[in-house]
Amino acid sequence: MIEEAWGNYFFLLDEQNYILYSFPKFYGNNWSGGDGLAAVSFKDVNKDGLKDVIIIAYVDAGAGPSLIEPFPIAGIYFQKKNKTFTTLPTLDQALNDQAHNQTVKDVIQYVSKQRININ
Secondary structure (H helix, E strand, C coil), X not given: CCCECCECCCEEEXXXXXXXXXXXXCHHHHCXXXXXXXXXXXXXXXXXXXXXXXXXXXEECCCHHHXXXXXXXXXXXXECCCCCEECCHHHHHHHHHCCCCCCHHHHHHHHCCCCCCCC
């Protein structure tokens, strides 16, 4: 996976760094700028036997004198049976609105209490 400077875009790469898969838009791209990755984790979040990808990135909300400290935004890519990935923007929004975005453990604890069916 790699990060682009103007936002967070993620790719699955092979050994020669060729793109095998482009992940959907990251939820954190709804903010003005990326400020680095905090965590990337491969876990079966929704207990369907497939590895999902949890990403926590730091973003900022502005520029100039009103710039606030970068804050974490979490997003989850759920793996589907056909080996593609999808996001659930409403889940990502709730996860972040309720501040369950600080650590991978926070994300997993929150999501484990949700009913998730993506297939």
